[in-house]
Amino acid sequence: MRTHPDVGATVPMFFSRARASTPGVTRSACVPRWNMAQCSEGISPKRRNPARPILGRTMPASAQPLFFQTVEQRTALARQRFFEEGERPSGLVNEAVIQSWMRCTGARRNSAEPIAFDPVTRSRMHACLTRNQQLLAAGNEELQQLATALSGTNCRVLLTDPQGVVIHASAPTGSATQPLLNVACRVGVSLAESDIGTTAPGIVAKTAVLCAVSGGEHYHDMLQRMHCAAAPIRDVHGRLAGVLDVSIEGNGFGFDAGALVALYASTIENHLLRLQSPAHLVLQFQASPKVLGTPLEALAGVDVAGRLTWLNPVAQRLTGAALDQTTDVAEVFGQPLDALLALHREPAPRAWRLPNGLTVWVRAHIGVADGVDFNHAVALAEQVAVATASDVAAPTPAATVVHSASHLPDSTPEPATAATLDHHRDRAIQAALQASGGNIARAARQLGVSRGLLYRRLRAQGDDPARGSD
Numbered sequence: 001m002r003t004h005p006d007v008g009a010t011v012p013m014f015f016s017r018a019r020a021s022t023p024g025v026t027r028s029a030c031v032p033r034w035n036m037a038q039c040s041e042g043i044s045p046k047r048r049n050p051a052r053p054i055l056g057r058t059m060p061a062s063a064q065p066l067f068f069q070t071v072e073q074r075t076a077l078a079r080q081r082f083f084e085e086g087e088r089p090s091g092l093v094n095e096a097v098i099q100s101w102m103r104c105t106g107a108r109r110n111s112a113e114p115i116a117f118d119p120v121t122r123s124r125m126h127a128c129l130t131r132n133q134q135l136l137a138a139g140n141e142e143l144q145q146l147a148t149a150l151s152g153t154n155c156r157v158l159l160t161d162p163q164g165v166v167i168h169a170s171a172p173t174g175s176a177t178q179p180l181l182n183v184a185c186r187v188g189v190s191l192a193e194s195d196i197g198t199t200a201p202g203i204v205a206k207t208a209v210l211c212a213v214s215g216g217e218h219y220h221d222m223l224q225r226m227h228c229a230a231a232p233i234r235d236v237h238g239r240l241a242g243v244l245d246v247s248i249e250g251n252g253f254g255f256d257a258g259a260l261v262a263l264y265a266s267t268i269e270n271h272l273l274r275l276q277s278p279a280h281l282v283l284q285f286q287a288s289p290k291v292l293g294t295p296l297e298a299l300a301g302v303d304v305a306g307r308l309t310w311l312n313p314v315a316q317r318l319t320g321a322a323l324d325q326t327t328d329v330a331e332v333f334g335q336p337l338d339a340l341l342a343l344h345r346e347p348a349p350r351a352w353r354l355p356n357g358l359t360v361w362v363r364a365h366i367g368v369a370d371g372v373d374f375n376h377a378v379a380l381a382e383q384v385a386v387a388t389a390s391d392v393a394a395p396t397p398a399a400t401v402v403h404s405a406s407h408l409p410d411s412t413p414e415p416a417t418a419a420t421l422d423h424h425r426d427r428a429i430q431a432a433l434q435a436s437g438g439n440i441a442r443a444a445r446q447l448g449v450s451r452g453l454l455y456r457r458l459r460a461q462g463d464d465p466a467r468g469s470d
Contacts, residue, residue, distance in 0.1 A: 072216065075092070076216060077092055078098075078216075094212075094213075094217070097198060099207075104198060104219045107194065109197055109219065109220075111197070112220075115196050115197070115222060115223065117183040117184045117186070117189050117196070118189070119188035120188050120189075124165075125188035128161050128165050132161050132242065135161075135233070135242045135268075136168060137275060138271035138272035138274075139272075143159060143170070145264075147173070153253075153254070154176045155246050155247065155257075156170050156185045156246070157170040157244075157245070158170075158191070158201065159243070159244055159245070160201055160242060161242055161243075162205060162239070162241060164190055164192030164202055166186065166191060169186060176250060178249040180225060180226060184196075191205075191245075192205055192206075193206050198219035198220075199223065200212055200229050200247075201230040203230070208240045209232065210229075210230070210232065211230055211258075212227075212229040213227070213229075214228075215252070225249050226248075226249055227247065227249075227253055227257075228246065228248075229257035229258045229260075230244060230261060231244050231264075232265065233272065236273055236276045236277060236301060236310045241272060244261055244264060245261065246261045263295055264295075270297070270312060277310075280302055281337070281365075282366075283299065283300040283333070283340065283343075284297050284298070284299060284363045284364075284365065285300070285315070285318070286298055286318070286361060287318070287359070287360055288361065289361035298314040298318050298360075299312040300315050300329075306328060306329050306336065307328060307329065308321070308323060308328065308329045308331075308332055311323060318358065319332050319356065331355075333355075340364060343364035349361040349363045350362050432446050
């Protein structure tokens with residue numbers, strides 16, 4: 001017995017080759033064999049010919065090392081066991097890689113066959129780019145920043161749609177020869193597992209879970225010079241919206257590529273959630289106000305009826321909430337919609353105690369709908385409201401930590417008026433008109449919209465002002 005260097009536990013001092021010479025121990029008692037379900041997926045149990053080369057040369061059974069120290073050695077052993085012996089190489093490579101190998105084998109893929117990185121048809125590529133305009137807009141700045149950060153590493157940045165079709169690829173920056181990346185990093189090329197076998201973006205497109213694939217972990221032999229790490233990007237419905245990937249050819253990463261790609265994927269996802277929530281109240285919160293506005297912030301979207309429609313992964317962990325179609329915002333945040341609406345009037349984050357007892361710092365933002373920046377509009381509305389209220393009474397300071405709606409300024413909805421986002425926007429428009437003396441053109445400029453859009457909104461309210469007020 002000895003201590004295994006990877007798991008730190010005492011394990012038997014033999015692998016499959018040493019077991020054959022161990023008295024009283026049979027191979028079937030030591031090595032997990034394929035069950036019938038695995039055999040039905042196209043993998044048949046078989047023994048490797050001892051004369052076959054291992055790691056590029058023939059190695060007698062007595063000379064094989066008991067433990068493989070490097071990643072490359074463990075990966076080579078995993079490939080030997082899987083592709084030659086028909087054994088499941090559990091513990092030698094990532095479980096996601098093993099599952100991908102099994103799917104590829106079940107699909108009758110030949111690991112020795114070359115891969116043609118042919119782009120999809122022109123019509124499919126055009127439709128793909130059209131469908132993913134929001135995703136590209138959400139990631140535009142981050143993709144450029146990530147490419148700049150990797151400019152000295154010979155890495156390439158890829159963004160794919162949920163099916164694995166490349167919709168963005170960074171330009172080569174280094175002087176290294178990269179024949180595989182040069183053909184793979186083209187808009188329209190499919191990196192799906194069904195097309196090129198096991199890769200990080202292919203696995204993430206299949207499972208929506210962060211993954212890294214290095215060297216020999218790729219299913220096809222010709223891809224073993226590649227190293228890639230990919231992370232999922234989800235939309236407001238929790239579905240996979242895209243995959244962010246960082247790849248390099250030749251030498252492996254000299255840094256934690258998985259952590260880096262996860263960080264940028266979270267930032268892109270947060271931007272996408274905002275873009276897909278033009279009519280939502282978006283809440284930013286965290287246990288520390290210093291991380292608001294960073295990839296570590298929690299985000300939640302509230303619709304016009306006060307229902308909590310989405311939470312990003314950080315928000316799910318902080319609140320412990322499991323969303324359904326009828327989750328009311330008060331169940332998760334302890335306050336009704338009108339109390340939360342009051343938060344966006346404050347320039348600084350507010351301490352807020354959740355029903356689970358955790359105190360977080362919250363900042364609210366009303367989404368941009370129809371091109372109207374309603375945060376600016378409501379700020380204007382507040383100026384008018386304060387000017388009116390100053391003739392009546394002075395405001396009361398708010399409490400530091402919010403426990404109930406009574407601690408929030410102006411948290412009570414107006415009589416006979418529903419506290420909805422639509423009503424909030426209508427009040428902002430009326431406040432802009434009041435501040436501009438009824439001048440439509442001036443009110444539109446203050447709201448940041450066209451006059452035509454403001455006219456349409458007023459008509460929807462049942463008010464049809466004369467165009468002479470311009």
